[in-house]
Amino acid sequence: MGKADLHIHTTYSDGSADPGQVLLRARDAGLDTVAIADHNTIEGALAARRLAARWRLPVAVIVAEEVSTADGHVLGLFLERPIRPLLSAAATVDEIHRQGGLAVAVHPFSWWLRLFRCGGVARLVERLQFDAIETVNGAVTEQLANFRTKAYNRRVARLAELGGSDAHTVEAVGQAYTVYPGRGQALLRQAIYHKATRTGRSRGTMAALTGFLKSYLAGRMDLYGPKGGALTAGGGVTGI
Numbered sequence: 001m002g003k004a005d006l007h008i009h010t011t012y013s014d015g016s017a018d019p020g021q022v023l024l025r026a027r028d029a030g031l032d033t034v035a036i037a038d039h040n041t042i043e044g045a046l047a048a049r050r051l052a053a054r055w056r057l058p059v060a061v062i063v064a065e066e067v068s069t070a071d072g073h074v075l076g077l078f079l080e081r082p083i084r085p086l087l088s089a090a091a092t093v094d095e096i097h098r099q100g101g102l103a104v105a106v107h108p109f110s111w112w113l114r115l116f117r118c119g120g121v122a123r124l125v126e127r128l129q130f131d132a133i134e135t136v137n138g139a140v141t142e143q144l145a146n147f148r149t150k151a152y153n154r155r156v157a158r159l160a161e162l163g164g165s166d167a168h169t170v171e172a173v174g175q176a177y178t179v180y181p182g183r184g185q186a187l188l189r190q191a192i193y194h195k196a197t198r199t200g201r202s203r204g205t206m207a208a209l210t211g212f213l214k215s216y217l218a219g220r221m222d223l224y225g226p227k228g229g230a231l232t233a234g235g236g237v238t239g240i
């Protein structure tokens with residue numbers, strides 16, 4: 001079985017760990033694949049991919065982007081080019097598909113992130129051509145919303161279920177993950193297509209909470225702020 005963390009931020013957006021730190025942690029956590037999914041940029045993912053090759057790490061890097069669309073955050077996996085923010089979610093999903101990528105509705109029902117204009121697409125999940133839905137988001141703030149997302153998906157959307165840490169610190173990498181038959185990016189794509197993915201968690205909520213607070217209080221993260229993918233009141237995206 002493969003084990004992939006499909007939602008990781010680095011210093012290229014609002015994370016506190018650089019791509020190298022993320023990769024080493026991923027290897028130690030037994031992940032065979034990671035998606036580096038910075039807000040509104042693929043530069044961190046490209047840097048991670050180069051490093052993984054140079055260091056000959058057994059960790060595949062998926063080039064991804066968590067796009068701030070006008071309707072909420074949308075994750076593009078397997079991208080070739082950056083996607084600009086502030087398009088509608090529908091246009092963003094189309095652009096992801098044009099590149100041969102997969103579109104994921106991340107934290108679709110997060111009430112917490114919505115407070116900071118960093119929410120998900122909510123029930124647009126049903127209307128757009130998403131390939132998968134993040135039913136387990138590793139952030140401490142998302143645990144209740146995860147239940148709702150999972151129930152909604154089983155009842156209504158019926159998409160492939162993914163787990164991602166939404167890590168903004170090195171300790172959080174791998175705290176939530178996706179398990180799939182086989183290993184490697186091609187088989188992961190196939191598993192998503194056949195809805196054969198499963199989600200998992202490796203870290204207790206308390207450990208996640210203390211790690212998160214420590215990093216936040218140390219001022220190492222810029223969550224919900226300039227680089228955090230928030231839409232401003234005027235409809236712009238800050239920090240890009």
Ligand SMILES: [Zn+2]
Nearest residue numbers: 066073106118
């Ligand atoms: Zn987000």
Ligand SMILES: [Zn+2]
Nearest residue numbers: 007009066166
């Ligand atoms: Zn995120």
